[in-house]
Amino acid sequence: MKISGICGSLRKNSWNHILLKIVLNKLSKTKNIDTEIINISKFPLFNADIESVATPPDILDAKEKVKNSDLVIFSSPAYNSSYSGVMKNVVDWLSRAPQVLSGKNALVIGCTPGMSGTLLGYTNLNQLLFGLGMNVLSQPKILVSSVNKKINSDGDVLNENLEILIDKGVETILNKINI
Numbered sequence: 518m519k520i521s522g523i524c525g526s527l528r529k530n531s532w533n534h535i536l537l538k539i540v541l542n543k544l545s546k547t548k549n550i551d552t553e554i555i556n557i558s559k560f561p562l563f564n565a566d567i568e569s570v571a572t573p574p575d576i577l578d579a580k581e582k583v584k585n586s587d588l589v590i591f592s593s594p595a596y597n598s599s600y601s602g603v604m605k606n607v608v609d610w611l612s613r614a615p616q617v618l619s620g621k622n623a624l625v626i627g628c629t630p631g632m633s634g635t636l637l638g639y640t641n642l643n644q645l646l647f648g649l650g651m652n653v654l655s656q657p658k659i660l661v662s663s664v665n666k667k668i669n670s671d672g673d674v675l676n677e678n679l680e681i682l683i684d685k686g687v688e689t690i691l692n693k694i695n696i
């Protein structure tokens with residue numbers, strides 16, 4: 518059993534990367550699942566001219582990892598009431614033939630230091646992944662506002678309600694993908 522994560526932020530201290538790591542660590546501890554955050558930092562902006570010469574090795578590697586995963590968790594920041602452009606670029610590359618996304622379990626999570634949360638970006642990203650034939654999980658909803666007050670940069674969860682949300686979320690994920 519393998520669960521992979523993709524973060525839609527390239528920032529060194531990305532909250533979405535930290536949140537993704539927390540969720541994946543809990544999953545691997547709970548059921549000894551193999552987890553990994555796929556490195557997308559070297560993905561170029563999609564350009565069919567690049568693809569027509571050769572798909573870059575990092576993208577081939579990421580596609581292979583997605584192919585071998587039972588679930589892919591997409592953690593995206595809220596950018597202008599949607600998900601990030603980085604995430605769209607990653608999905609565009611991954612969507613290219615040979616197909617690895619169709620039929621694959623997907624879960625979108627996200628966080629922001631802002632107070633309004635990431636629901637709009639979550640909805641938009643769910644729609645994108647659904648359109649690509651992914652089996653998008655509608656639960657759990659691990660969407661976190663004011664994240665800078667709820668977790669720290671070491672990945673400690675400082676907020677009891679968030680701790681409960683993540684613990685229950687991990688249980689739901691395991692039930693949904695039949696582990």
Ligand SMILES: Cc1cc2nc3c(=O)[nH]c(=O)nc-3n(C[C@H](O)[C@H](O)[C@H](O)COP(=O)(O)O)c2cc1C
Pocket residue numbers: 526527528530531532533534594595596597598599628629630631632633634
């Ligand atoms: C272009 C841009 C647009 C943003 N739009 C929103 C937004 O609509 N809502 C929000 O809560 N935060 C917004 N933010 C703030 C980001 O969510 C915040 O910087 C967050 O920490 C980025 O995620 P990261 O920490 O994983 O890099 C925006 C930031 C940028 C750079």
